[in-house]
Amino acid sequence: MKDEHREMLDKRLTPMHLYRLTPRTNCRECGFETCLAFATQVIVGQGDLDLCPYLDQEAVRPLREQLRQQHAAGIGVKKEGFEKALHFLRGEIRKWDFREVARSLGADYSEPEGGPTLRFAYFNAVVNVTHEDIGTDSGEALGPYDKILLYNYVIGGAADPAGIWVGMETLPNSVSKIKSLRGHCEDPLAQKYAGRLSRLPEAVAGIGTPIELREERVDFAVEFPILPRLGIRVLWWDEDPAEGFAARVKFLFDQKVLETLDLESLLFTCEQLTDRLLAAAR
Numbered sequence: 500m501k502d503e504h505r506e507m508l509d510k511r512l513t514p515m516h517l518y519r520l521t522p523r524t525n526c527r528e529c530g531f532e533t534c535l536a537f538a539t540q541v542i543v544g545q546g547d548l549d550l551c552p553y554l555d556q557e558a559v560r561p562l563r564e565q566l567r568q569q570h571a572a573g574i575g576v577k578k579e580g581f582e583k584a585l586h587f588l589r590g591e592i593r594k595w596d597f598r599e600v601a602r603s604l605g606a607d608y609s610e611p612e613g614g615p616t617l618r619f620a621y622f623n624a625v626v627n628v629t630h631e632d633i634g635t636d637s638g639e640a641l642g643p644y645d646k647i648l649l650y651n652y653v654i655g656g657a658a659d660p661a662g663i664w665v666g667m668e669t670l671p672n673s674v675s676k677i678k679s680l681r682g683h684c685e686d687p688l689a690q691k692y693a694g695r696l697s698r699l700p701e702a703v704a705g706i707g708t709p710i711e712l713r714e715e716r717v718d719f720a721v722e723f724p725i726l727p728r729l730g731i732r733v734l735w736w737d738e739d740p741a742e743g744f745a746a747r748v749k750f751l752f753d754q755k756v757l758e759t760l761d762l763e764s765l766l767f768t769c770e771q772l773t774d775r776l777l778a779a780a781r
């Protein structure tokens with residue numbers, strides 16, 4: 500694990516890597532004063548690649564996953580930004596009565612030596628949230644994004660799912676995230692497994708359950724229980740070169756998902772899931 504982190508650190512993307520892929524016209528359409536400012540903010544996790552419509556997409560495509568992994572590992576990100584967010588959330592979480600919220604979150608409550616603790620599943624790990632920090636049963640370290648997401652889950656509370664599955668485009672105020680979901684998750688997964696859907700049952704084993712969805716005419720569908728009250732469905736349609744159809748993937752969410760997680764956290768969760776499925780394909 501340490502070696503992987505070291506390797507990622509050595510090969511990390513820098514603002515100059517990204518700057519070279521911009522047209523360097525400083526047109527400000529991305530909301531930043533210069534192309535260099537844009538590149539810097541994206542690398543430190545304070546801006547989105549899709550804000551610049553002029554990036555060389557061919558060149559950027561292979562960097563997206565690298566940047567996601569870099570951010571998830573906390574590499575290159577603006578530490579003060581994360582630290583500030585985590586400090587604020589820790590302050591908030593101390594006001595929470597864990598015993599009271601445990602049931603609605605689908606968590607177990609206990610009071611070991613470390614103080615009140617909520618214990619629940621997150622992907623294929625079991626996390627323990629205390630008033631001081633968050634750890635896993637396996638001892639695997641969580642990145643700052645994961646901790647922010649988990650604190651948000653506890654603080655925001657979780658709604659009982661409506662049982663109606665919808666695409667991101669039907670969620671309120673999701674316009675800016677639809678493109679990111681497609682570019683970061685749906686398209687890479689469609690391309691990675693095109694013509695190889697038979698590998699999916701093995702790839703999702705342990706993190707998701709294949710489901711039958713006849714009315715959608717999908718070739719493969721899986722439900723991933725990410726958190727106790729948060730599931731994500733991923734649908735696959737395989738390519739059909741004879742008919743000229745490219746492979747397609749669609750993420751679905753419960754209609755009430757935003758009562759459980761904010762959009763930013765939801766997109767991060769989809770990216771985490773995508774990373775796991777892309778890694779499984781390798």
Ligand code: SF4
Pocket residue numbers: 521522523524525526527528529530531532533534535537538550551552553554
């Ligand atoms: S939109 Fe692109 S080209 Fe324009 S300033 Fe931003 S990074 Fe530079």
